[in-house]
Amino acid sequence: MRRAAGSRRGAAAFGLAALAAAAGGALGPPAAAEGEALPGRVEFPTHCLPPRESGLPPADGPTTARITVDNPRPRAGDSVTVTYRVAATPAVNPLSAELPADALVPTGRVLLGGAQTGAVTVVGAGRHDPVPAGAALPALTMTGTFTATAPGEVTLAPAGYTLHARRLPGFDTVCTTTGSPVSARLTATPLPLANLRSVSLATAAGKPGARITVTGAGFAPGAPVTVAGRAGAAETADRVRATADVRGAVRAELPVTDRETTAVVAYEGTAWSAQQGSGPAAYTVLDPAPVPPPIGTQRMTAVVEPGPGGLTMSQAGEAITLGRVAYGSGAAAPGRIGTVTIEDTRGGPAAGWTLTGRVSELTGPDGVRVPGASLSWTPRCTAAAGGPGRCTPGSAGTVGPQGAVLATTAGAPQADGAQAGAPPAGGRFTVDAEVTLHIPPYTPPGAYTAVLTLTLS
Structure with a gap:
């Protein structure tokens, strides 16, 4: 029994040397010379509670700290690394015993405000030199x-921080703050929005004056929409107005009387733009009175009609299983979407397509959420041999709730509204993508699920 008591006193002595706050709240000098004032350095009141078994009273005094970020202008969805440096704290080593090197492991929190609220957990590596008896505790760095x-x-x-003692559970000094000032700022920029507006025609040709049914999707719900004929980059006289429904869908009957019309577009606002307009859908005005051929010759015409399958998409599997991530690591979970097969038997010039995707927030246990912008992908697309079409994969990068292009073919709308390539763009295509989910550090353990929606237009 006496040996046990002596062992307990030895543990208590080490705990006090490592973590106890000085009675009366004396503030020791920083562990290293700080030099001139640094941008963002702040000072704020701190209340430190030493380990209960030390028997020492709380210590009150100022903490001097500074917060920095590795990216002051991130895009929404980007990961930002935060560094919380404490140069001076009210907690000191008041005992005659020396504090061994690397005995303290600090943890703390950084409070977010403004456009985004919440708290960031920061952790130190526990690297410091021995601290002589009575000297100030070392400077702390947490990320x-x-x-x-x-x-x-x-x-x-900066918010509160805790000094944990290695090999001594329960011997922690907990420091809380009141009214800590802002130490750093950053400005996040929004992700570019994908334009998912598209139109399709009930028929791709007709005589002058024919009324064609135009169906559109991806427009702002309730927005006025102009459906117009187009010849190259210019609009023709064919035009009709419509209103998008609550789902952003549009349906209109467009009389095509201008013989120059070669395509149909739809857009919001006063004029077509790459941001608020659909890509062109090809249309041909048939000449009702062809010129008679010369005597002794005959005109021969062969018609290839659109295939019965039109434009269809199928996907292998219904779920994407991502890799596992260890708690606290903040690592990336890899995976792969089910292979998408696209059949395009519509024929005709510039009858291309675009496949886009968007992802919802991931929901985990107790309603914990991970932003959909944490998911990125690297698309791939292959055209089957023998088909006329060529397939271009989308750019590698963030998917997010706003959406991104997975793949596209010649004839799909371009950024300037032009059509890419005149040859027929049909065929069979396979599309897939490697995906990576970036899990924030210290995300609560559990399974997280989301919905990845693919749209073919």
Whole structure:
């Protein structure tokens, strides 16, 4: 029994040397010379509670700290690394015993405000020199990461921190703060929005004056939409107005009387733009009175009608299973979407297509959410041998709730509204993508699910 008591006193002595706050709240000098004032350095009141078994009273005094970020202008969906440096703290080593090197492991929090609220958990590596008896505790450096989820200015302010003692559970000094000022700021920019507007025609040809049924999708719900004929980059006289329904769909009957019309587009606003307009759908005005051929010759015409399958899509499997990530690591979970097969038997010039995807937030246990912008992909697309079409994969990068292009073919709308390539774009295509989900550090354990929606237009 006496040996046990002596062992307990030895443990208590080490705990006090490592973590106890000085009675009366004396503030020791920083572990290293700080030099001139650094941008973002702040000072704020701190209340430190030493380990209960030390028997020492709480210590109150100022903490001097500074917060920095590795990316002051991230895009929404980007990961930001936060560094929380404490140069001076009220907690000191008041005992005659020396504090061994690397005995303290600090953890803390950084408060977010402005366009994004919440807290970032930061952790230190526990690296410091021995601390002589009575000297100030060493300077602390803690890091953590978070995902920028909203555009606008985000403020970062230091919050409380805890000094954990290695090999001595329960011997922690807990320091809380009141009214800590903003130490750093960053400005998040929004992700570019994908334009998912598209139109399709009930028929691809007709005589002058024929009324064609135009169906559109991807428009702003309730928005006025102009459906117009087009010849190259210019609009023709064919035009009709419509209104998008609650789902963003449009349906209109367009009389085509202008013989120059070679395509039909739809757009919001006063004029077509790559941001608010659909790509062109090809249309041919048939000449009702062809010129008679010369005597002794005959005109021969062969018609290839659109295939019965039109434009169809199928996908292998209904679920994507991502890799596992260890708690606290903030690693990336890899995976792969089910292979998509696209059959295009419509024929005709510039009858291309675009396959886009968007992902919802991931929902985990107790309603914990991971932003959909944490998912990125690397698309691939292959055209089957013998088909006239060529397939171009989308750019590698963030998917997110706003959507991104997975693949496209010649004839799909381009950024300037032009059509890419005149040859027929039909055929059979296979599309897939490697996906990576970036899990924020210290995300609560559990299974997280989301919905990845693919749209073919």
